[in-house]
Amino acid sequence: MNLYAIIGDHAAASPSVLTLMKEDIKHYADALQKKCEGMKYSPRTRPASESNIDLLCALRELIDVIGYNTYDSVAVLQEYVAEKTAGLKGEESKVKAAFLTHEYSCWPSFKPVYERFSVMPNVEVQVIVSYSINVHFGEVFYDTEFYRRMLAEYRDAGVEAYSMYEYNIATESPDIVFYMKPYYCRGNMPYFQVNDVEKHTPYTVYIPYCLDTQGGAELIKYFYQLPPFYHFWRIIGYSDIYKKMHAQYGYRDAENVVTLGHPKFDIAYNAAQARAYNYWSDVVKGRPAVLWNTHFSIEENVGVGTYFLYKDVVFDYFKRHNDIVLLWRPHPIFWQRIMKQSQEVVNEFNETMNDIARYENIIVDKRPDYLDAFSVSTAMISDATTFLLEYRASGNPVIYTSKPGGERVSHEEYLNGIPEATVPEDVLDFLEAVRTNRTAEMSERSVQAFSSVLGDSDGHISERICDYVLKEMDIDLQRRAEELFVSLQNKN
Numbered sequence: 001m002n003l004y005a006i007i008g009d010h011a012a013a014s015p016s017v018l019t020l021m022k023e024d025i026k027h028y029a030d031a032l033q034k035k036c037e038g039m040k041y042s043p044r045t046r047p048a049s050e051s052n053i054d055l056l057c058a059l060r061e062l063i064d065v066i067g068y069n070t071y072d073s074v075a076v077l078q079e080y081v082a083e084k085t086a087g088l089k090g091e092e093s094k095v096k097a098a099f100l101t102h103e104y105s106c107w108p109s110f111k112p113v114y115e116r117f118s119v120m121p122n123v124e125v126q127v128i129v130s131y132s133i134n135v136h137f138g139e140v141f142y143d144t145e146f147y148r149r150m151l152a153e154y155r156d157a158g159v160e161a162y163s164m165y166e167y168n169i170a171t172e173s174p175d176i177v178f179y180m181k182p183y184y185c186r187g188n189m190p191y192f193q194v195n196d197v198e199k200h201t202p203y204t205v206y207i208p209y210c211l212d213t214q215g216g217a218e219l220i221k222y223f224y225q226l227p228p229f230y231h232f233w234r235i236i237g238y239s240d241i242y243k244k245m246h247a248q249y250g251y252r253d254a255e256n257v258v259t260l261g262h263p264k265f266d267i268a269y270n271a272a273q274a275r276a277y278n279y280w281s282d283v284v285k286g287r288p289a290v291l292w293n294t295h296f297s298i299e300e301n302v303g304v305g306t307y308f309l310y311k312d313v314v315f316d317y318f319k320r321h322n323d324i325v326l327l328w329r330p331h332p333i334f335w336q337r338i339m340k341q342s343q344e345v346v347n348e349f350n351e352t353m354n355d356i357a358r359y360e361n362i363i364v365d366k367r368p369d370y371l372d373a374f375s376v377s378t379a380m381i382s383d384a385t386t387f388l389l390e391y392r393a394s395g396n397p398v399i400y401t402s403k404p405g406g407e408r409v410s411h412e413e414y415l416n417g418i419p420e421a422t423v424p425e426d427v428l429d430f431l432e433a434v435r436t437n438r439t440a441e442m443s444e445r446s447v448q449a450f451s452s453v454l455g456d457s458d459g460h461i462s463e464r465i466c467d468y469v470l471k472e473m474d475i476d477l478q479r480r481a482e483e484l485f486v487s488l489q490n491k492n
Contacts (some may be wrong), residue, residue: 001395007346017245018066019066021066022063022066022067023408025059025062025063026063028059029056029059029060029063029435032055032056032059032381033056039280040402051431061251061312065080068318070245075218093122093232094122094123094124094173094282095122095123095124095175095176095178095470095473096126096172096173096175096176096180097117097122097123097124097125097126097174097175097178098125098126098127098128098172098174098176098177099113099114099125099126099127099128099178100128100130100177100178100179100180100181100188100192101127101128101129101130101154101161101186101426102130102131102180102181102209102336103150103332103368104150104153104157104368104369105190105332105368105369105370105472106180106181106209107154107157107159107269108263108264108370108371109180109207109208109209109262109263109264110127110178110180110207110263110264111267112263112266112267112461112462113207113263113462113465113466114127116462116463116465116466119467122469126162126167126172126174127154127159127160127161127162128161128162128163128164128167128192129147129150129151129154129161129162129163129164130164130181130187130188130189130192131146131147131150131164131189132187132188132189133182133218133481142375144274148199148203150331151163153368157369164189164192169191169192169197169200170200173200174199174200174201174434175201175203175204175419175473175486176203176204176205176473177194177197177201177204177205177227178205178206178207178467179194179204179205179206180206180207180209181209181383182194182208182222182226182228182229182232183226183228184205185221193228194228194231194232195228195231198231198233198319200296201233202233202476203233203235203469203473203476204231204232204233204234205232205235205236205469206229206232206234206235206236207236207262207263207465208223208236208262210386211238211262211264211386211390212224212242212386212411213385213388213389213409213414214295214303214304214385214407214409214410215304215384215408215409215410215411216303216407216410219251219410219487220245223245224245224246224248224249224250224408225249225250229246229250229251229252230246230250230251230252232256232392232434233256234257235256235257235258236257236258236260236262236465237257237258237259238259238260238261238262238265238389238408238454238455239259239453239454239455240259241411241413241414241453242257242259243257244261252260252294258468259298259455260461260464260465260468261392261454261455261456261457261461261464261465262461263462263465263480264386264390264393265390265393265454265457265461266393266457266459266460266462267371267374267390267393268374268390268391268392268393268394268457269393269394269457269458269459270459271371271374271375271394271397272375272394272395272396273459278371278372278375278376279367280327280363280365280372280373280374280376281376283325283360284325284376285362285435287323287325287361288323288324288325288378288379288434288437289324289325289326289327289376289377289378290324290325290326290327290377290378290379290380290381290431290434291327291329291373291374291377291379291380291381291382291387291391292314292326292327292328292329292380292381292382293329293330293331293380293381293382293383293385293387293388293391294306294307294328294330294331294383295307295330295331295334295384295385296330296331296332296333296334296336296337296385297337297406298334298337298338298341299404300305300405301406302406303403303406303407304329304383304385304402304406304407304408305383305403306332306383306401306402306403307330307334309401309403309404309424310381310401310421310424310427311352313424313427313428314326314328314381314427314431315352315355315356315362317358317428317431318359318361318362319356319362321361321431321435322360322361323435324361324431324434324435325361325362326361326362326363327363327365327373327376327377328362328363328364328365329365329370331367331385332386332389335366374391374394377396378396378397378434379396379397379398379399379430379434379439380397380398380399381395381398381399381401381421381427381430382398382399382400383401383403384399384400384402384407384408384409384410388400388409388414389414389454392418392447392450392454393450393454393457395443395446395447395457396433396443396485397418397430397433397439397442397443397446398446399418399419399420399421399426399427400418400420400421401420401421401427402417402420402421402422404422413453414453416449416452416453417445417446417447417448417449417450417454418442418445418446418449419442439464
């Protein structure tokens with residue numbers, strides 16, 4: 001559409017200008033033909049080169065029409081362009097949006113955006129499950145079986161996901177590529193790194209899978225200073241704090257960061273609003289349910305994990321109160337980290353697990369999808385993790401467990417409106433308030449503070465993200481097309 005519109009503006013130009021345009025379009029068409037000749041059929045979709053073939057045919061036809069009518073039939077050229085432009089107005093081609101995703105537990109960062117695009121008639125969505133080397137406790141390895149499980153979890157959930165081995169980004173030529181992990185380790189293979197992908201499309205969008213909740217100087221690098229942050233066309237931010245940190249530590253003064261909110265906030269909001277029947281409903285049986293989120297940094301004076309500080313008080317409380325349910329969901333790496341402790345600690349941990357297994361109101365949630373836990377729970381106890389921000393969008397009460405000698409939250413503003421537990425009695429008071437339904441004021445303070453720091457949580461953040469990306473891409477395409485023809489004129 002942009003191409004025909006600009007040709008129409010120059011249809012009455014001098015023959016030399018039109019001839020120059022024709023030659024430059026021919027050079028581009030020749031390059032595109034070479035690309036099309038090298039394309040193969042994708043194993044899971046229609047021929048991926050279809051859109052490129054359509055463009056090539058349109059360019060060849062345009063070259064012929066300009067060549068035939070440059071000198072003696074300008075009116076024919078104008079009529080041709082007008083006819084093509086009118087035809088395209090009712091036949092808008094689809095935008096192809098590709099999502100590079102990872103562990104299924106990370107999927108909520110994309111899920112609402114993916115679902116929004118899926119119902120838009122002018123958008124085609126593709127999901128690619130990506131994985132690279134893993135570095136864990138000093139060991140470097142590539143876990144093929146782990147990747148197979150990742151892929152199976154998406155397909156079992158009904159997501160038509162590509163394996164990264166069967167997706168050729170050069171062949172598929174997506175218009176927009178969404179990222180959730182900016183790094184190589186446990187992230188993307190080289191051919192999916194943004195500096196390679198931007199050779200195929202400039203429209204790369206980063207939606208972080210992990211919110212910048214945990215403090216520590218080391219994490220500044222991972223949240224704001226990695227090289228991909230320079231390359232991303234847009235970074236979807238979720239607070240003014242997040243954008244200011246990119247301006248302070250990043251490479252582009254945060255000019256590619258836009259504050260729209262995070263899709264995970266829609267997940268938490270909708271889960272709380274729906275309260276739909278889910279995996280844990282038959283166990284919870286309508287009782288108050290507390291989600292307990294513990295980080296994997298369990299060693300003393302390290303990180304934010306408080307499992308050893310509060311395990312006795314939490315488990316003992318639920319053993320004594322059957323009218324309230326505990327949903328204990330540690331960080332996925334927690335299980336590996338606990339087994340790296342001394343044999344004495346491991347033996348004690350196994351005894352604890354055997355003990356709490358006897359209580360029907362204590363649930364250990366190891367499922368890949370945490371959304372059922374969000375939906376069925378009515379409150380949360382959390383270390384300084386992504387959940388501490390994400391869950392607050394639900395409006396449910398939250399208490400933050402800080403770690404003496406460890407790291408605090410990255411920004412104290414993130415704690416506005418919620419209580420902090422520094423001793424076991426703080427946790428007990430919170431649990432008793434939840435059990436006896438005395439949390440209305442606590443919830444109200446949390447919601448008000450969330451709105452002032454992280455923006456509105458209304459369940460429509462993902463819609464705004466989708467609309468923004470499509471609008472900005474269209475504006476940029478128009479700009480690029482205009483700049484191309486301005487440069488052609490300047491050559492003349």
